[in-house]
Amino acid sequence: MSVDPRRTVGAVFLERAAAQPGQVALTVYRGAGEAESPGHPGLTYGELARRAGLRAERLAERLAPGERVVISLPTGTDFVELYLACLLAGLVAVPAPPLGGSALAAERVAVIVGDCAPGLVFTEARDRAAMAERLAAHGLAHVPVEEPGDAGPGDLPGPSRLRLDAGPGALAVLQYSSGSTGSPKGAMLEHRNVLANVLSLHDNAGHGRPGDTFGTWVPLHHDFGLFGQLTVALLYGSHTVLMSPSEFVKRPVEWFRLMSRFRCTVTAAPNFAFGLCLRLIQDHHLDGVDLSGMQQFVNGSEPIHVPTVTAFAKRFAVTGLRPEAFTAGYGMAESVVYVSSTPRGAAPSVFVADPAGTMSAERPALNHSTGGEGKEIAGVGTPRAHAARVVDPQTHQVLPDGAIGELWLRGDSVGPGYWGRPELSEEIFNARLDGEPGWLRTGDLAAFRDGELFITGRLKEIVIVRGRNLFPHDLEQQARQAHPALAAFAGAAFGVSVPDERVVVVHEVDPRTKAEDLPAVALDVARHLTEFFGVPARNVVLVRRGTVRRTTSGKIQRRAMRDLFLAGGVPTLHSRLDPDVRRLLPVDAQ
Incomplete structure (x- = not known):
């Protein structure tokens, strides 16, 4: 049947x-x-x-x-x-x-x-x-x-x-x-x-x-x-x-x-x-x-x-x-759920994202092997029931093979829009590409290599420091590797402007960590992030277990944590902040 x-x-x-x-x-x-x-x-x-x-x-x-x-x-x-x-x-x-x-x-x-x-x-x-x-x-x-x-x-x-x-x-x-x-x-x-x-x-x-x-x-x-x-x-x-x-x-x-x-x-x-x-x-x-x-x-x-x-x-x-x-x-939910996957029985392809890659047509961001410097990206197969394009989010021009841009989709699985939000629906679900309407702007950053799709991050959550695109989940992953006290706990990474973009990582810490050891933990995390990504990433806020907000499906609510941080509402065990970043906080939270 x-x-x-x-x-x-x-x-x-x-x-x-x-x-x-x-x-x-x-x-x-x-x-x-x-x-x-x-x-x-x-x-x-x-x-x-x-x-x-x-x-x-x-x-x-x-x-x-x-x-x-x-x-x-x-x-x-x-x-x-x-x-x-x-x-x-x-x-x-x-x-x-x-x-x-x-x-x-x-x-x-x-x-x-x-x-x-x-x-x-x-x-x-x-x-x-x-x-x-x-x-x-x-x-x-x-x-x-x-x-x-x-x-x-x-x-x-x-x-x-x-x-x-x-x-x-x-x-x-x-x-x-x-x-x-x-x-x-x-x-x-x-x-x-x-x-x-x-x-x-x-x-x-x-x-x-x-x-x-x-x-x-x-x-x-x-x-x-x-x-x-x-x-x-x-x-x-x-x-x-x-x-x-x-x-x-x-x-x-x-x-x-x-x-x-x-x-x-x-x-x-x-x-x-x-x-x-x-x-x-x-x-x-x-x-x-x-x-x-x-x-x-x-x-x-x-x-x-x-x-x-x-x-x-x-x-x-x-x-x-x-x-x-x-x-x-x-x-993604806007297309019910499924867009693509690697074939049954075939191991996912793994390429390396150029750590200095940008969303430009002139500079490819995926190398051909895992031997180069950068982050390993797993392929997610080829979309077969959707038309899929990688697009420059500013110029709306289709990007060449290997370049990172925003993924746009069109197909029978894509819904008509968001409930009660006609203007947003028109913007997200009815984007025009080469004069043709009906494209869904996913908000996800991606690249194609030989027809296979590679997802590299979220457009809205990117932190751009000194011209580098940093993805929050990469920062969070590295923070957990920086010190054992963070290894099994959740963190939220985001950017703040002072006016240049600065990285902030709010991370839960093992409750067994002594108070006198917290400054050393924060310093180790800041040093590791800065060395690993090659840009300043010195702002670390250590919090109790359960403080970092998640959705009901377990996803980190980075925007909510950023808003809470700027409002001075993050209950902090210890923080290590640049003076410029600290001045963003309410006086009673500085």
Whole structure:
């Protein structure tokens, strides 16, 4: 059965469920052994369709076609059932992070609710009061907040009791950005966009092949988990095993045990997860773990650090994980999720970025081998379902092979724009290239080499010091390597103007570090960064664990940290700042 992008996501799912009602669609893994108990046998496609259909019928009785439904629930069957129910009821699913007692998550959800004006918000019973209180504080007390409840008894409703005729151009999902570079924006994704992307994931990335089993902890409110894992698996009839993101962060070895227990063939994670596994998984944890069946171990959603992936592959080869299973991928919510990936079974190409490279057509920025000086960049394959160009962001001229510029895309997966932001949508989603409209400005810096795409950083987060383009994730990575007290903790690098650009790194430090040792730690970090990058990088702020702000998917909120720093709001253990930079702070924070 093929995925037809001329239909709706809900209709394709029901057809898949009718074709294989007895096959297991979904299992929730809650730790070693628990998923094997009689209470967690997994949902079959037939049962999942029944539950989602009953929920859809009730929602359709209450809400008009096209109304938004915010789903602020943790990873689990309730989230999946309500997501499918929205698509079966002609409603717009709005994934949002679960509260889980987090004030930052509650604030983010309130901003999303205020932006999209939903007809209903679903949250856990334990979070209902907190959600209602936060919404009321934003003047949104009129928005109903409910817990998901149970689907209840009954058969799958017939087509006449559902809304399956919304059409491929109807809005299916509002996928809000992570907020790592600004306020969350709702990317509008139509049914045809989602189905075109799922089709590309299958045809070009090889996801959803017969016998595939997906194992994932990536949050379902994030496009990487929702579309790159769950949706493609459901529409192609695969088994998906879900794990709580918080469980992964606490015990990453459980991800390995999940994949071993269910003989998973596909998984995906951001680069930080590879580093976390290297730090926290001990050799004795791997007893009995067998990952020899893994076909695709995808690294995506954030910059890929080649040394970390190399170390990961070497360290965990003992589990049977083969080097050819590793895949590098690139995508973004504005294009559902998937843009490109390295071919299944082929190792990613690695080139070196010229450390003095610029976004100019005259100076290529990628060398042909890993032997030169500079940063290793992993290729992420060739976009096959998108037209893709690397463009000078100022002149809007296409750049030659090897030059770094802004990546522009055009294709059936690209959504029509951001919810309620027509001017921004026109600027970002309808850029003109050689007189032709309809190009998406990704905001990502990239280069092509022999048709393969290499992502080098974010346009808006670049720090330019003495004519050098410095990427924050590179600064953060090197800061962690500068001193053991920073190795396992988060940092945020950004630039400030005085008026020349200066690098500032705010970094968490090991709580076991003595106060009298902090000045030496900061000095070591400043020296290492300055020597490594060849430009002054002397401003280091050391903070307690948990101070650096992240999005709910784990991305560093660099802009928020910069704003907090300039407002004097960073609770500091020790700081080492240039006098000019210190003068930027409020008097009481200097």
